[in-house]
Amino acid sequence: MTNQENLPGNGADGNGALDLSGKHIVLGLSGGIACYKAAELCRALIKAGATVQVVMTEAAEQFITPVTMQALSGRPVYTSQWDSRPSGGMSNNMAHINLSREADAILIAPMSADFMAKLLHGRADDLLSLMCLARPIDKVPLLVAPAMNREMYAHPATQRNFVQLDADGATVLGVGSGFQACGETGDGRMLEPDQLLEDVIAFFAPKVLVGQRVLVTAGPTYEAIDPVRGITNLSSGKMGFAIARAAREAGADVTLVAGPVGLPTPRGITRIDVKSAQNMLEAVTERAQAATVFIATAAVADWRPAAPSTQKIKKDGSGQTPQLVFTENKDILATVAQSAAAQSGQLFCVGFAAESHDLVANAEAKRLRKKVPLLVGNIGPDTFGQDHNALLLIDERGSTELPRASKLSLARRLMREVADRMASRAPAKLKAGAP
Template structure:
């Protein structure tokens, strides 16, 4: 959560039933290392007490524009100037209308007129209120002004009806906040990332695979999307949820992955193949479950297509191709050979025998080798941090 660490985030809470979820968002932002200043409207205080949010944020909650203590130093202007980001959660139809019309009749709407930091609004309301032309016009106006809208989810609403209008999941709001604080260095670029294992079945219930969790590839895809890229993530079977703000393609076998990746790579400026693709598959897959008996079972394996080598062979001018190498010995030698043989620009090599490295871990220990002969060794870091550093390296490579 490095993008939020040390940042000043204003959280505006307005008067909707989803206001109670703002408490958890404040807790998550503080956990990420952000300094959080909460502003509550009078209506919001009917659903949630300022004391709750003050306890979670560690700062007095701003509520009264005419409070002599709060405004002794023109507090609303100070709050606006000190903010790195503003998140309005939930954003009611009433507050959206005030924002669109420039009305400043409470602490929050006054700050919103003075703030220069990025603003995120998270609408939550009855589905008919959301669909009303006035609300839709107000949202369109805010979008034109550069306000980021976190679209509400669909489901059961407080009124008992079903439809769009639920506050978006907090993980989506948090990811939007991180993206708003990330320099858009990949704006206009198309990025393709592969992740996870592949499954190669030999009957309907059994398959050959590896322990890849997909965490490294997912972290890379999410970081590229934060930097403004249009990202396609092609992933084998994992338990990870689809990251927000990008397109996820879920496949099963190596041949499935090859088909999807080959098509998407045609338009990609950057291709990062972080998937642990099975090198072999059973020559035949039984149509029914193979029953256990007293005989030994022999399965003949055949080679899967080498997706990365195929991409290297057909690499487009200006396209950057990045591969991964998981090794148990001769790390640099094997990775260098793979880099050259497959026409890569960069390869990320990790020794699976090292503590904190390899499959299913939240951390990794890698060496990054480039086509110019450079080798950078990264210590044990979170896969999220490795993704950030790797994309920094890739961007500098593209500038050479």
């Protein structure tokens, strides 16, 4: 049986390592039907390695009980500013001070429109709002997950409050769109627990790529033979999608150009779906000019049928096989690597080589042929469709092995490697441009 708790995206990196290990989260619940999602969120945070202290408003108790949240968090739930129980190891009847001082972050999920207004005006008439006001702003970040009716969400007062919340230093995690408990449909739903978990994990990730614009390709391409048949490969796109997520966690603005795969889009990135190698080339060429990092993980077809049939090719019983004429697809990585931005160092290019044998020799030859500063090699048959991989990084300094691990774990390591290489190249560029 699969251990769901250790799958990437469930708070673990796929190796059993927990993404929020050592983090202490104060989970605040304000009044709203979305409190039912807070129960699953609490459990997800704990599975990811965090300890969770739940604080509820009186209104939240109308939707879910403190008993439920205590059972899930394994800690007593605090609901009143007059609660005299010891908190944070102290018995001074100051839960609003003690609970906030031991937190690595306060996460309000759900945050109602009413509670948001309290935060904006510094009101503190219950334990949760008092705790948010009393927290050390420079040490305890505040993350909020709004949840409200679509009309409440769209109201000008609410939108002004969001702007001010951001100006005050809070991190607004956004909202979902869809069917609401009131029967209406639109924006304002609280994000799903797995989405919030991904956002919390990203919040704590080292921001080694802040200010960078990362363009990633992922998955296979599909080259049509006729309207119902085509040529493709076994690439699942999992490595490229993991890299897109890791780049976003590292603080980059990420665009993902994906071939035909059925993977969900990682949080916070822009996704462009394409089909053929030509489609992918056009999408990449259009967006590479605005990028500072290009990571080509897609397994792009080398050839395509020169003249796909407009109708299904049928056998006629003669035993004769159709004669296909192929033409070579333009190399996407080489095209981008030879651009003026890449040649000047303004665009850092990373290529991937999926080989079947002689990985070191073939990957190094590919790096030199395509003129990229970093080439990442792997054995294709060992990784296609799998959740784990092993990588070999090759650059002008030699090769570095990244042992077999989850693709998300490797993607995070690769982002650090890319950031280090970009930082080491910067002084040389400045020196070269100096008078």
